[in-house]
Amino acid sequence: MEYTKLILSKMERNQKEEVQALQDTLHVLGGKWRLPIINSICNGNHRFREIERSIPGITTRMLSRELKEMELNMLIKRTEDRDAEIQVKYESTPYCKSFGPVIEEMIKWGKSHREEIIRNS
Amino acid sequence: MEYTKLILSKMERNQKEEVQALQDTLHVLGGKWRLPIINSICNGNHRFREIERSIPGITTRMLSRELKEMELNMLIKRTEDRDAEIQVKYESTPYCKSFGPVIEEMIKWGKSHREEIIRNS
DNA sequence: GTAACCAGTATAATGGAGTATACCAAACTA
DNA sequence: TAGTTTGGTATACTCCATTATACTGGTTAC
Numbered sequence: 245m246e247y248t249k250l251i252l253s254k255m256e257r258n259q260k261e262e263v264q265a266l267q268d269t270l271h272v273l274g275g276k277w278r279l280p281i282i283n284s285i286c287n288g289n290h291r292f293r294e295i296e297r298s299i300p301g302i303t304t305r306m307l308s309r310e311l312k313e314m315e316l317n318m319l320i321k322r323t324e325d326r327d328a329e330i331q332v333k334y335e336s337t338p339y340c341k342s343f344g345p346v347i348e349e350m351i352k353w354g355k356s357h358r359e360e361i362i363r364n365s
Numbered sequence: 366m367e368y369t370k371l372i373l374s375k376m377e378r379n380q381k382e383e384v385q386a387l388q389d390t391l392h393v394l395g396g397k398w399r400l401p402i403i404n405s406i407c408n409g410n411h412r413f414r415e416i417e418r419s420i421p422g423i424t425t426r427m428l429s430r431e432l433k434e435m436e437l438n439m440l441i442k443r444t445e446d447r448d449a450e451i452q453v454k455y456e457s458t459p460y461c462k463s464f465g466p467v468i469e470e471m472i473k474w475g476k477s478h479r480e481e482i483i484r485n486s
Numbered sequence: 487g488t489a490a491c492c493a494g495t496a497t498a499a500t501g502g503a504g505t506a507t508a509c510c511a512a513a514c515t516a
Numbered sequence: 517t518a519g520t521t522t523g524g525t526a527t528a529c530t531c532c533a534t535t536a537t538a539c540t541g542g543t544t545a546c
Contacts, residue, residue, distance in 0.1 A: 259404060259408065261476075262404075262472050263400050263401055263404055264475070265471070265472045265473075265474075265475030265476045265479065266394075266400050266468065266471050266472055266475055267400060267475070268475040268478055268479055269471040269472075269474050269475040269478070270391070270394060270395060270400075270471070272478065273387075273391060274391060274395060275503075275504090276503080276504070277504090279384050279387050279388065279391075280384060283380060283383075283384055287380070291522075291523085292522070292523050292524070293521075293522060293523070293524095296523095301505095303504085303505065303506075303507095304523085304524065304525085305504090305505080305506090305524090305525080305526090306503090306504065306505080307524095308523085308524060308525080309504095317478075317482070318481070318482075318485065331513085331522080331523085332522080332523060332524090339481070342474065342477070343474065345470050345473075345474075346467075346470045346471055346473075346474045347387065349466050349467045349470045350386070350387050350390040350391070350467055350470075350471075351383050351386045351387055351390075352386075352466075352467075353386075353390050353463065353464065353466075353467045354385070354386030354387055354388070354389040354390040355382075355386045356463070357389055357390070357393065357438075358386065358389060360439070360460070361438075361439075364439070396533075396534090397533080397534070398534090412492080412493085413492075413493050413494070414491075414492060414493075414494095417493095422535095424534080424535065424536075424537095425493085425494065425495085426494090426495080426496090426534090426535080426536090427533090427534065427535080428494095429493085429494060429495080452492080452493085452543090453492085453493060453494090
């Protein structure tokens with residue numbers, strides 16, 4: 245009886261922990277602009293205005309805010325170097341690449357989901 | 366030159382398609398309650414009030430709305446049977462299980478991200 | 487027969503993500 | 517030296533997800 249309880253509460257803890265982890269991931273990837281920004285930077289855009297122009301519809305305000313939070317989450321790195329040809333530069337971190345498997349699975353699922361929905365309608 | 370253009374535009378198309386697929390997945394998993402609901406149903410809760418009670422903080426309105434959209438997305442099935450012991454029953458579909466790999470990767474990433482953030486602060 | 491439980495719906499309010507628009511100082515450019 | 521580009525900030529607004537609260541009609545339990 246006590247034993248069962250223990251197992252159950254451990255299971256519950258794990259489930260809460262897992263839902264929490266999932267929501268952390270969603271929070272980092274979520275919102276309207278995160279993925280387009282990551283995509284843009286990973287595709288060779290490194291300056292603020294460059295990224296901005298590459299994403300139709302985004303405002304400077306949103307780009308600024310998102311870049312800041314993504315820097316906090318260590319997904320990108322901002323460097324300022326007055327003597328470089330590019331004074332302010334945004335780059336994806338190696339850590340950002342750890343997203344790889346997640347992104348891949350999400351793309352796979354999203355594509356097959358779209359097909360599934362179309363097939364059943 | 367024309368060749369390069371072709372390749373580039375194909376790359377661009379694929380990227381848009383991938384960002385789109387990603388956002389589809391995010392849309393299905395996103396929001397505050399989707400994951401807790403999936404979790405609850407997958408862990409043996411099948412009646413409306415049962416699910417409601419198992420998720421602290423959720424309102425009947427939100428549960429009702431989310432269940433409806435999840436049914437549209439074929440993640441769960443609602444069955445009504447006046448003569449059964451449970452008249453209204455919610456179940457996860459086999460299709461819902463296709464989330465498995467995505468969810469797994471997201472949990473993995475979420476956990477290690479939390480550790481990473483804690484380590485660097 | 488009334489009290490509690492079931493599966494929800496209706497209406498109104500709130501908060502926060504995202505939008506719109508204007509503005510800024512510094513550098514570079516013609 | 518006037519105009520443009522860069523890397524942003526400031527202020528106000530809008531819309532939509534989520535909340536809060538109340539209500540309903542049917543069923544089961546005592």
